[in-house]
Amino acid sequence: MTSSSELENAALQAAKFERVREAHKTEVAEDYVELIDDLINVNGEARVVELAERMGVSHATVNKIVGRLQREGLVVSRPYRSIFLTDEGREMAVEARRRHEIVVKFLKAAGVSPETAEIDAEGIEHHVSDETLDCLSALTGKIEI
Amino acid sequence: MTSSSELENAALQAAKFERVREAHKTEVAEDYVELIDDLINVNGEARVVELAERMGVSHATVNKIVGRLQREGLVVSRPYRSIFLTDEGREMAVEARRRHEIVVKFLKAAGVSPETAEIDAEGIEHHVSDETLDCLSALTGKIEI
DNA sequence: CTGAATTTGTAGCCATGGCTACATTTATTG
DNA sequence: CAATAAATGTAGCCATGGCTACAAATTCAG
Ligand SMILES: [Mn+2]
Ligand SMILES: [Mn+2]
Ligand SMILES: [Mn+2]
Ligand SMILES: [Mn+2]
Numbered sequence: 619m620t621s622s623s624e625l626e627n628a629a630l631q632a633a634k635f636e637r638v639r640e641a642h643k644t645e646v647a648e649d650y651v652e653l654i655d656d657l658i659n660v661n662g663e664a665r666v667v668e669l670a671e672r673m674g675v676s677h678a679t680v681n682k683i684v685g686r687l688q689r690e691g692l693v694v695s696r697p698y699r700s701i702f703l704t705d706e707g708r709e710m711a712v713e714a715r716r717r718h719e720i721v722v723k724f725l726k727a728a729g730v731s732p733e734t735a736e737i738d739a740e741g742i743e744h745h746v747s748d749e750t751l752d753c754l755s756a757l758t759g760k761i762e763i
Numbered sequence: 764m765t766s767s768s769e770l771e772n773a774a775l776q777a778a779k780f781e782r783v784r785e786a787h788k789t790e791v792a793e794d795y796v797e798l799i800d801d802l803i804n805v806n807g808e809a810r811v812v813e814l815a816e817r818m819g820v821s822h823a824t825v826n827k828i829v830g831r832l833q834r835e836g837l838v839v840s841r842p843y844r845s846i847f848l849t850d851e852g853r854e855m856a857v858e859a860r861r862r863h864e865i866v867v868k869f870l871k872a873a874g875v876s877p878e879t880a881e882i883d884a885e886g887i888e889h890h891v892s893d894e895t896l897d898c899l900s901a902l903t904g905k906i907e908i
Numbered sequence: 909c910t911g912a913a914t915t916t917g918t919a920g921c922c923a924t925g926g927c928t929a930c931a932t933t934t935a936t937t938g
Numbered sequence: 939c940a941a942t943a944a945a946t947g948t949a950g951c952c953a954t955g956g957c958t959a960c961a962a963a964t965t966c967a968g
Contacts, residue, residue: 624805625801625802625805625806628813628816628817631817631819632816632817632818632819633819633882634881634882634885635794635817635818635819635820635885636819637882637885637886638790638885638886639955639956641886642787643924646924646925649780656770657770660769660770661770665945665946666945666946666947667944667945667946668773671773671777672773672776672777672780673777673780674776674777674778674780674781675780675925675926675927676926676927676928677945677946677947678926678927678928678929678946678947678948678949679925679926679927681946681947681948682924682925682926683924683925686923686924686925697933697946697947698932698933698934698945698946698947699946725895725898728895728898728899728902729898729901729902730894730895730898731894734892734894734895735895736779737778737779737782737892738890738891738892738895740779740780740782740783740890741782741783741786741889741890742887742890742891744886745883745885745886745887745890746883746887747879747882747883749875749876749879750870750873750875750879750880750883753870753873753874753875754873756874757873757874757902757906761902784925784926788954791954791955810915810916811915811916811917812914812915812916820955820956820957821956821957821958822915822916822917823916823917823918823919823956823957823958823959824955824956824957826916826917826918827954827955827956828954828955831953831954831955842916842917842963843915843916843917843962843963843964844916
């Protein structure tokens with residue numbers, strides 16, 4: 619509620635919650651493609667075991683999610699081989715990393731400890747619009763001066 | 764990744780994702796109790812139809828979620844009657860509204876349009892730690908001066 | 909007070925993302 | 939090269955939060 623004792627328009631309010639639900643559908647994909655891209659860049663390849671270890675879930679869970687990512691055209695994986703990103707997956711990874719870094723930098727500039735900044739950014743990153751991202755970048759610049 | 768070509772400690776990274784998954788378990792509850800509290804304050808009662816309308820979901824979905832909230836001790840509801848918050852539910856509502864308002868105020872102060880601020884806050888609010896919340900409040904004060 | 913409209917409940921379906929347990933394949937090592 | 943270890947796959951379970959369709963209760967008019 620916007621502090622006054624008036625309730626906002628129901629449809630408008632519903633639209634916000636729908637937006638959040640929409641974000642939740644893509645955020646798992648975003649985190650996985652970003653991590654896959656990291657692993658490929660650093661290790662040369664992305665394997666199920668390491669995804670499982672770094673996501674903190676079982677390898678069975680990773681397998682299921684990789685299956686969905688492949689269905690959705692973000693990833694290519696053949697049985698017992700390492701996992702590759704499609705062009706679309708790579709684009710999503712780049713975009714996800716961009717958001718992630720802007721949020722982390724802003725939080726640190728705002729005085730949040732590096733550890734907490736990293737933790738909070740992992741959730742926040744999926745819910746910031748381009749408009750907000752621009753404002754956070756601008757603010758980070760101003761604070762640092 | 765932290766920009767360098769080094770991968771961070773796997774267990775630390777996993778802890779962050781676990782935190783996000785944890786937040787996702789509570790955020791539906793937070794949004795519902797906050798809305799229920801709003802409806803009680805403004806309308807005198809919270810009913811399934813209006814929850815459904817304002818959350819943008821079917822009344823069947825609301826019923827299922829209210830059932831869970833009751834199981835978890837956040838809500839009391841008897842068949843065909845309106846929905847009440849327990850003390851615990853009310854506490855959660857107050858806390859959720861506090862977070863919500865701090866985030867919205869900060870975003871607006873940062874130059875985000877009121878509409879976008881409200882939209883983004885609905886997702887962000889569930890992923891900000893107390894530490895970050897304090898920093899955002901402080902920053903909002905500074906910007907406004 | 910009765911009949912229609914509204915609200916609420918419930919059943920049963922689906923996809924997602926968790927898990928364990930077990931099977932299979934690939935990699936390592938003696 | 940064979941045996942063991944490690945990685946991957948798969949089956950089947952669970953809870954959540956979506957939905958539609960239908961049933962039952964409550965509320966509102968007339
Ligand atoms: Mn994330
Ligand atoms: Mn979220
Ligand atoms: Mn919310
Ligand atoms: Mn809220």
